[in-house]
Amino acid sequence: MNVLVIGGTGTTGSLLAKLLPHARVGTRKPVRDGQVRFDWDVPATFGTALDGVDRVYLIPPVGVADPAPVVESFLVRARLVRRVVLLSSSAVPESATGMGALPALVRTMPEWAVLRPSWFMQNFTGDHAVAAGVRDGEIVTATGDGRIGFVDAADIAAVAARALTDPLPHNTDHLITGPEALSYADAAAIITELTGRPVAHRSVSTEELTGRLATWLPPEFAVILAKLDEDIRGGAEDRVTSTVLDVTGRPPRSFRDFFRGFLS
Template sequence: MSTTGTNAGTSTGTGTTLVIGATGVTGSRTVARLVAGRHRVKAASRRATPVPGAEPVRFDWYDPATHATALDGADRVYLIPPIGDADPLATMRPFLGEARAHGVRRAVLLSSSAIPEGGPAVGKVHEALPGFFEHWAVLRPSWFMQNFTGAHAHALSIREEGAVWTATGSGRIGFVDADDIAEVAVRALTDERAPDTDLVLTGPEVLGYDDIAEIVSDVTGRPVEHRRLSYEQLRDRLAALIPVEFAAMLAEMDRAIAGGAEDRTTDTVRRVTGRPPRSFRAFMASAESEKTGA
């Protein structure tokens, strides 16, 4: 895979890409870019939701009867692990073997900057992936900027309470735009050479949640504050909404951020796409403009 941006537009051009989670945050953006690049796409979701330019197919990680039809004709796949599954490898392993048997030769897995190869949950899938496919990539993005818009948890608490609740303390994060993630995903799926490695994706700067609250307040004109919780307080708050094991894992990620685990930026987006990643302020200004119709 090109790491300089000079290979932009190069693709294998002959395959069909199965995009799992095609209606999700990164999946929908990846489908749109593949279609725009005139690639054949099978857009997989639990309800086979129609997606312009793609073939909709039904797919459910927990319903193996949906897997063969989704895989039919595909030679590459974008993998979104089952959300909230504490042991996604156990769920995904049969499908990965089936995909290889159906002729899939390239797989791109969405993971997280917080989870290394061999780490918990999707880290185990990351570790297993090269054993299934000849060509592969693991995308490890930092926290999504989209978490502060739409129906996401931080966006809801901002609208309803004027606050963002975290256990990150003064820890900083290289927040990344899902549009930048999708552009890297398309390159990993279609460039002549696959990355065959993991790619840590961040935005251009590191920000704490105090910074985030200040930027959101400035852009929207509505006061927003960062309310700091302990690990236990955040775990219990999340456990009211999601399984306790998953809540504990997410709270532990916040605790790691407080300790500096995500205080970094990378040049991956620029190297792979040939352009810089979007800043959080630019992202919020665009989101606010779209909302107000300005």
């Protein structure tokens, strides 16, 4: 098999590329062997990236309100691709347009899987507003006491690897969570315990969060993200699943173990 990992230098893509060392890594700025230029904004890069490929890990364009047209154009060009594994989100409902339209497009392929992970544990450690809050000692969200089944991106990559390489196609949606549902206050308490440095959670209104996000994001995208926090406040992400164990044969990593590993 020949696998193209779109976003192969990103959070899940880089971890997946390590699990599939012979995969072709699609990135906007290839610098190493095995990498090929792929840029959603430059459709001319699609053909070379797809040459000889029969399986694709598809990460849609980031920060685009309606990525469906360009993703559909890409899939039309992927004539020899048999299996597509889409990285979606547990927070994105099916819809006729926008991010929610992508699962239906992928299901037209001969073999497919749609990954619907919960929120990443890596948001607490990387280049993310939550991580900045951890460093500043205060995480600001509009989630209230809502809980989330935070998941390690490495567990998402492990599920993706199986979905891409298993002899039989999965042909299903995989709702992926960690082993427990935590509020941001719960997560902050764990971080405080492990680091010995106080980190608190402050919940604000959806409107206030929208304004904060709009200072560094396009306004329409800030509205989308703030609404996701509102959904969390209403309990939309308060769940855990056995997907990681069922697909990979091992349990998902806990938030405590993840953050302890980050500190070590």
